[in-house]
Amino acid sequence: MMYSKKVMDHFMNPRNVGEIENASGVGEVGNAKCGDIMKIYLDIEDNIIKDVKFKTFGCGAAVATSSMATEMVKGKTIQEAMKITNKAVMEALDGLPPVKVHCSVLAEEALQAALWDYAQKNGIEIEGLKPPKSGDHHHIPENDE
């Protein structure tokens, strides 16, 4: 497996690692059994994501997608953040090896889980946001044979 330079940069120098005390929303997805857990903290004010932090247990791609996803939402409105898909994260990282695509899905899910938490806490509804799935998050790349 080979990672792009962007992935390696975000893995080696991950942006936004950490926690936010009393965060507006926190989302955690994945499970240790599968080898990756992502936890995203959001600080939201006036519909704007003012700050974002993450903690990740996982492989290089898991760390890099967490880092990239948090970079991409920082300073954005909730609606803008909702538009950030796993594909966008992957593209911003110049791609991921096929077996690692699920990491970008995880990043999208972690972000949406944090937004869901924020919405729940504040009794608001965010258009297009669904409650976080639980359980197995893995999307096994299909075998083309």
Place this chain on the structure above:
Amino acid sequence: MMYSKKVMDHFMNPRNVGEIENASGVGEVGNAKCGDIMKIYLDIEDNIIKDVKFKTFGCGAAVATSSMATEMVKGKTIQEAMKITNKAVMEALDGLPPVKVHCSVLAEEALQAALWDYAQKNGIEIEGLKPPKSGDHHHIPENDE
């Protein structure tokens, strides 16, 4: 497969190649189907093998065993010649590869066939001499598995 030096010498410089006109006895064994034919000519006088010649169609070992067998009987009495076994021919050649042992058997058989021919022509009986076998002379080396 590797031949001994002796085998190679008798193959490269075969002794007694040729025919004997009006031979006392001629024996031919083997068949072209199996890839070797040996024909031995004997000139017998007063119970002594005064001359011997051979012609062989066959592999290196077939030629070498013909050459060695003819050398071994030359000048011998019929009774002495009867004692020359394929094992003796092989030993005189410093051995043969296992798949080539049948060539030495062929040489013994060719010799005995020539003696048989001589005995038939002269209405005598040679002790221990059996009529030549016809058909497949091959002795397949046993697989030890």
Place this chain on the structure above:
Amino acid sequence: MQKIYFDNAATTSMKKEVIDAMMPYFTESFGNPSSIYEIARENKKALDESRDKIAKLLGADSKEIYFTSGGTESDNWAIKGIADVYKDKGNHIITSSIEHHAVLHTCEYLEKNGFEVTYLPVDEYGQVNPKDVEKAIKDNTILITIMYANNEIGTIQPIEEIGKIAKEKGVIFHTDAVQAVGHIPVDVKKANVDLLSLSGHKFHGPKGVGALYIRKGIKIKPLLHGGAQERGRRGGTENVPGIVGLAKALELAVENMEENNKKMIELRDYIIKGVTEKIEHVKLNGHPTNRLPNNINFTFDFIEGESLLLLLDMKGIYASSGSACTSGSLDPSHVLLSIGLPHERAHGSLRITIGDENTKAEADYFLEVLPSIVQRLRDMSPLYEEYKKQKNR
């Protein structure tokens, strides 16, 4: 004494460029391509590039090339792997009577395990008739395996036509192209094949490495179960140096094919002409024109092949024979028998397979020494004696 290597169908010498290409992967860059760290990535890259290169040279896609340990493994895998997948659909396999033992013995093994195999005959030149293939196809036929070119007599089969028939009838088609790849143009798409075997050491590459082309969409069971290498289809730590050598050798072979073949066909025909002019009672085996550029196969009446080889060896000439005596078996070459030679004539065959390094001077030397060697053996042969007597009658 000069040494003349005339047995290039058995194996070839490795080109210097091939050894040079392999060397770095023996030493500095030795990692296991499945690992993730730097030196392993270099290895992975070499592996990918080699696969791309071979794919391109065969008109295939990279994902269709699977590395193996040689022609025998490729043949076994193709045949058993397809039989295993389709055994519930059908149990009939079509092949020819002149295949290499890697194919024939695999088919015989399957016969003992519930499969039915049709061994198609060949004509006097060793060619399979595509019409025979068509006629042999039944409802339960799951595989056709016919070699691209024969290793003994050099005859090239009508692979495209057979492939077209297989396609029309929806039967999977494998070809053992071990003697063809690197020697004549081979394009998997044009040839209409689903699977194709090749082996490195037949075109100046390393021994112990080959490949199987498996067309996209073809289902096959692994032969070597194990790690996830080769897209999960063939386990085993990849032989990176060998694979790099394989790709380099094929690249060189294809690049120089036109030029080499022009030269080799000239030399081949020069030898054929020389031998048939100088020696009586000789017959060229295989197709007169539709044959591999490197292949010459003669039958010399009244003499036996191994003796001939030994005497040539003494003159520094290395060749091969279909004689039973050279193989340790009782029967001479099944290929020569299949083209209709009687046993005694099959025993007297001589195969000369030239390489791009052989010269006209070598051919001349061979043509100079051969007649007396043949004569010497004939003078020793009871068959020749008989022939002369009958003629003089």
Place this chain on the structure above:
Amino acid sequence: MQKIYFDNAATTSMKKEVIDAMMPYFTESFGNPSSIYEIARENKKALDESRDKIAKLLGADSKEIYFTSGGTESDNWAIKGIADVYKDKGNHIITSSIEHHAVLHTCEYLEKNGFEVTYLPVDEYGQVNPKDVEKAIKDNTILITIMYANNEIGTIQPIEEIGKIAKEKGVIFHTDAVQAVGHIPVDVKKANVDLLSLSGHKFHGPKGVGALYIRKGIKIKPLLHGGAQERGRRGGTENVPGIVGLAKALELAVENMEENNKKMIELRDYIIKGVTEKIEHVKLNGHPTNRLPNNINFTFDFIEGESLLLLLDMKGIYASSGSACTSGSLDPSHVLLSIGLPHERAHGSLRITIGDENTKAEADYFLEVLPSIVQRLRDMSPLYEEYKKQKNR
């Protein structure tokens, strides 16, 4: 930056002496050992000598050594070849849950084809209990296949004892000794084994070449049908350079084993001590003493293996992990799960496998950089965060 290769269980670098031994067979002496002429005879001789050498080093007879393309082929051949011969006598096979995939996936394949396989559990150190083997044997048991030493955690199995039981019960016993041969003393007679797999690239020999020891008298079907090579049991033109390299590498490994192992065990234990002293929440996997001299396997809690490997790679250190992420599969190492590690801890494993070329200075560098790398990943880990919160409560 210095480069430290700590992944010798994945593959090894080739020794210069091994390459030197192989070189002549790439160039001048390239003939096909099955031919009869001079250069082929040289090749045949090299082949015979290599076979003799390997046989002697394993306490076997030359006729019991069969060359293959590596560990995977040897394992597949042993298991399928025995199953094929004895399928009418019985269909039960006993193996362990921590075998290499070359064994496990072969057994799983046979399960799909009418065989019954018992996967014996192992204890927390990864050892099979010989009593479990004995209990598992049934009337229809035809084969026991238990590895000599494990490739991930280095645990050495009680092979002699298992072999004794197999012998008493009249069941054929195969051992995958790919990680043992060339690393610890292996004698086929003492070990009471009927079949034994080995692979060249695990002891500084070439990739793509291995061997299968088959005790005299054991019946086995070929896996690669073809020519009469390897006494008719394994077709394919012999990889002479590879085989010569294999023999040379084993010779060197055995000659220097005592000395190398003394040094390596010292280094191994130095690293184990250093890591466990410097880092909290770390566990040594595998047997504390009954392990391969080259093997170290840790679990670091709260972190994931691939990340750890990448950061070590950035420091020039090449190691391996049982993390699922490094294999592209979903589950972490079946070996680590079998010894009872929960999934999340199995994901956090690091395997260091040293070679005779590694130095104490390299170990010191590793011990210097590892703690901060582990700490860095823990600081990023939500599991560690949770742990700390719980502890502070």
